[in-house]
Amino acid sequence: MADEEPTSIWMQPERQERSGPGRRPGYSREQITRTAVRIADAEGVEAATMRRIAGELGTGAMSLYRYVPRRDDLFDLMIDLAMSEVELPDGPSGDWRGDLALLARRIRATGLRHPWLIALLTSRPTLGPHLLRVHEFALGTFDELGLDIDDSTGLVAMLNDYLHSAIRREIGWLEEARRTGLDPERWKRDYMGPYVRQVVESGAFPLFNRSVLDSRTAHLAPEERFRHGLDRILDAIAALIPSLRPPRAERR
Amino acid sequence: MADEEPTSIWMQPERQERSGPGRRPGYSREQITRTAVRIADAEGVEAATMRRIAGELGTGAMSLYRYVPRRDDLFDLMIDLAMSEVELPDGPSGDWRGDLALLARRIRATGLRHPWLIALLTSRPTLGPHLLRVHEFALGTFDELGLDIDDSTGLVAMLNDYLHSAIRREIGWLEEARRTGLDPERWKRDYMGPYVRQVVESGAFPLFNRSVLDSRTAHLAPEERFRHGLDRILDAIAALIPSLRPPRAERR
DNA sequence: TCTCATTTGCGTACATGGTACCTGAATGGC
DNA sequence: GCCATTCAGGTACCATGTACGCAAATGAGA
Numbered sequence: 001m002a003d004e005e006p007t008s009i010w011m012q013p014e015r016q017e018r019s020g021p022g023r024r025p026g027y028s029r030e031q032i033t034r035t036a037v038r039i040a041d042a043e044g045v046e047a048a049t050m051r052r053i054a055g056e057l058g059t060g061a062m063s064l065y066r067y068v069p070r071r072d073d074l075f076d077l078m079i080d081l082a083m084s085e086v087e088l089p090d091g092p093s094g095d096w097r098g099d100l101a102l103l104a105r106r107i108r109a110t111g112l113r114h115p116w117l118i119a120l121l122t123s124r125p126t127l128g129p130h131l132l133r134v135h136e137f138a139l140g141t142f143d144e145l146g147l148d149i150d151d152s153t154g155l156v157a158m159l160n161d162y163l164h165s166a167i168r169r170e171i172g173w174l175e176e177a178r179r180t181g182l183d184p185e186r187w188k189r190d191y192m193g194p195y196v197r198q199v200v201e202s203g204a205f206p207l208f209n210r211s212v213l214d215s216r217t218a219h220l221a222p223e224e225r226f227r228h229g230l231d232r233i234l235d236a237i238a239a240l241i242p243s244l245r246p247p248r249a250e251r252r
Numbered sequence: 253m254a255d256e257e258p259t260s261i262w263m264q265p266e267r268q269e270r271s272g273p274g275r276r277p278g279y280s281r282e283q284i285t286r287t288a289v290r291i292a293d294a295e296g297v298e299a300a301t302m303r304r305i306a307g308e309l310g311t312g313a314m315s316l317y318r319y320v321p322r323r324d325d326l327f328d329l330m331i332d333l334a335m336s337e338v339e340l341p342d343g344p345s346g347d348w349r350g351d352l353a354l355l356a357r358r359i360r361a362t363g364l365r366h367p368w369l370i371a372l373l374t375s376r377p378t379l380g381p382h383l384l385r386v387h388e389f390a391l392g393t394f395d396e397l398g399l400d401i402d403d404s405t406g407l408v409a410m411l412n413d414y415l416h417s418a419i420r421r422e423i424g425w426l427e428e429a430r431r432t433g434l435d436p437e438r439w440k441r442d443y444m445g446p447y448v449r450q451v452v453e454s455g456a457f458p459l460f461n462r463s464v465l466d467s468r469t470a471h472l473a474p475e476e477r478f479r480h481g482l483d484r485i486l487d488a489i490a491a492l493i494p495s496l497r498p499p500r501a502e503r504r
Numbered sequence: 505t506c507t508c509a510t511t512t513g514c515g516t517a518c519a520t521g522g523t524a525c526c527t528g529a530a531t532g533g534c
Numbered sequence: 535g536c537c538a539t540t541c542a543g544g545t546a547c548c549a550t551g552t553a554c555g556c557a558a559a560t561g562a563g564a
């Protein structure tokens with residue numbers, strides 16, 4: 001009776017272990033979510049179908065709908081479960097740059113451990129508690145500097161944008177290869193390679209050519225590349241801070 | 253016989269109007285792509301199914317496979333068709349900031365006209381000719397300043413990251429509402445609203461609360477918000493430029 | 505003009521997906 | 535021990551991408 005009005009998954013708490021009548025639940029949201037995450041980690045989100053998850057739990061697909069209204073809501077739960085792995089200090093330490101670098105490393109590690117995470121996260125507006133927690137931490141580092149909330153939000157967005165796209169780049173073609181069923185080496189060599197070679201040889205895009213042929217960073221280890229990009233973003237943020245609105249203390 | 257080895261769509265040119273024997277093609281890749289784009293614009297990518305596109309063209313679903321190997325390749329074609337609408341000058345004008353602002357406005361306009369574009373673009377590695385053209389233009393504005401190709405690529409990525417996430421934010425919940433079948437107002441008020449209200453009232457995330465309650469930019473027109481963010485990114489880029497590697501001219 | 509190899513049009517069919525619905529089994533309060 | 539309530543999960547429906555196969559069209563060579 002209460003599920004006529006569709007609302008956010010976070011507003012529909014899981015059935016409790018109440019003392020009323022009725023059969024006791026044999027599974028739980030967390031158990032289902034954990035299973036979905038495990039499958040998605042190993043074989044991609046598209047493998048985490050309702051039937052497959054249920055099968056892994058030894059039950060039928062429709063049983064899951066007692067715990068999760070729609071598959072999309074399960075995605076939200078998966079995102080939040082993954083984000084719960086991002087461990088952070090209780091609050092900013094006073095070294096905003098160090099705090100944000102820590103945040104960045106943790107998010108990258110989580111994003112690599114769950115290659116589907118960033119794709120899901122950026123494909124829909126979702127606001128699970130753990131995402132809020134991480135967001136709050138990032139806002140905190142700027143608040144400590146006395147920045148306006150709008151400016152803080154903007155800078156956090158800037159950092160997030162970098163994180164998401166850098167992680168995606170790092171995973172990108174690996175995931176694409178898996179999706180198309182080719183092994184990554186073959187995909188790069190036989191699928192994308194010939195096209196890039198043709199573009200390069202056409203000479204139509206000389207700067208793109210240079211970015212392919214003359215790049216120094218292309219041969220760096222992924223961590224190094226990530227750190228370079230991160231340093232640049234943090235430099236940009238550092239450069240921006242003094243020019244932003246005066247801190248609250250000075251404004252009154 | 254030639255389609256055993258899977259390769260990029262851009263490497264498999266459309267059957268030409270050759271003079272050999274055989275029935276003449278009744279459709280074309282462009283015609284199919286255009287139809288797909290029209291449907292996706294009006295009802296979302298998920299509505300642009302093979303059957304639907306074919307139906308719109310007055311034929312059967314399987315006919316499309318004479319022109320496009322897989323649905324994913326059709327997505328690549330759609331992306332590139334949309335990107336072809338981004339009109340740009342032949343080369344940089346000397347005012348890099350103006351050039352990039354123009355680029356940003358054009359991409360935003362295109363992204364709003366095709367609400368599925370950014371989502372597809374960021375969900376997979378794709379490199380159509382028109383995407384390359386736009387990318388080349390962006391690289392050109394930095395090359396003109398004498399920047400190293402790796403640094404130029406990094407700055408272009410920074411701008412792109414902002415564009416993608418800003419456009420996505422602007423479209424975001426509108427698309428989500430459409431996907432779930434609710435009308436946008438209801439979605440905001442009945443679906444997301446109650447949850448955000450609960451989070452706010454819990455007081456667990458004070459800075460998030462301020463970003464919701466005390467925000468000044470939240471009431472701005474979308475264009476204004478976009479321009480604010482764009483100005484900030486361009487400021488950041490401007491601040492970064494002097495600190496980057498010395499221009500090629502000085503390096504020898 | 506008559507083959508005939510070649511290429512397109514497209515109906516049929518299959519596997520796989522989300523999920524609505526329904527029946528039966530479990531459970532605890534009265 | 536009855537009964538309202540809740541969960542388990544089978545069956546079923548519809549939509550999707552696409553493999554396969556055959557008929558229709560087409561133009562070159564005879």
